[in-house]
Amino acid sequence: MTQTPTLSLNDGRNIPQLGFGTYQIDNDDAAEAVSTALDVGYKLVDTAAIYGNEEGVGEGLGSHRDIWLTTKIWNESQGYERAKAAFAKCLARLDRPVVDLVLIHWPCAENDKYVETWKAMIEMREAGTARSIGVSNFQPDHLKRLVDETGEVPALNQIELHPSFQQRDLRKLHDEMGIVTQSWSPLGQGNGLDNETIKAIAEETGQNAAAVIIRWHIQHGLAVIPKASSRDHIAANFEALRFELSDDQMARIDALDDKDGRIGPHPDEFC
Template structure:
């Protein structure tokens, strides 16, 4: 496979984000630099990390060693739950900034709303401060439901550029996506392959066979054609490369509808329920 470069989507703040990114959730710190280096060589230009993952340093090392100009790679990190609140978020970002060693961060997200703690509005104010200082280019959220996004709007805060949520064929998040579309908030899918749980579905196997591709490639193509961002993860070089090799085919309307029909609602969720996760 020759290296591929993802198309970009426009953020409402005037910037652009590569539509297909590379996630490093649960990637061991010692393997992160190598995995990200493979991804960058394959054509990924969007890397997603977080304080929780404890591998920001490896991401920064790989980006610096890649030979790419800093502006060619879109880097996202996130503030963890224990660091919510205005001052704590500023301190947490300073540490992420140090570990990444890349200067400005392209996108900073609140990792979870933690609604029972009542801190996410003040946390988002800190994100606005960081953007105003030029240390962060864009700001957004992760795992926010419409009521959490409404709280930011009612507080008069800047609209997040995107909302990163668990989203895959068995959990399609219709209400979250619809809210985002109404307010110009892009939807980004974490666990875009359902942590592998969807890949043995016969519908996906059939679509993959029709195109001579893998079920994972079919699912990633479905995400892209629906106009959202997806951030698959792997530490296996072959899979890293296969996951970006999704630009040489198109799913037709029947195939897209067949994947749409796999939605199982909340029973398809593999992670935490945002409104209930306050640990």
């Protein structure tokens, strides 16, 4: 069994660096997909209330209690009391008394409720129903405001990050603040698989293109949660743990960065 590397969080816990993402996996298919991922060797599963598949994810996890489980509170559930109620529903759907990590899914700054949501999440952690707390899609001003108003630094910020959109400034801030960066859409929604540089490196290493990209994330110290539904793709992604990229190969992928490469919505404009 390939050993999954871990990253240290600022709360003293260690998170598996490679995980299994479940975005756009239907609830009816989630149990089988998660079960397959565990069989391949994944030690982290990522879901969210808005994905509509928490029941299936919980079913797929079954009796496993050694798998890191992350879920997220959706925009309409922000606010002190609403967040607590929404999180209780997440736990019920997952059929778990506790999750390893809960995130605020988007800052949704125009509603101005992310700070009070964060205060509720601090209490969730203190109550023992969420072992770690973090955020997703937060920009520098959002992160700084959380810390200024609560004194609590998020353990992790899950952001869009792939070779065509590398978010270097935000990653630098994360490093300065002690926040782990976790990449969503790490393959650029599959677009990176057809890139000529990626294909060349895949040929050089004898690896599949997805594994090459995931390996790039890992060697940069990023946590990464690729989504896949078929066993072949789930296993292909996991191959990233079995080889290393050279400094030259890393630099060639670094050179693919594009300031206009964002695929998903801008966090300042989405709510």
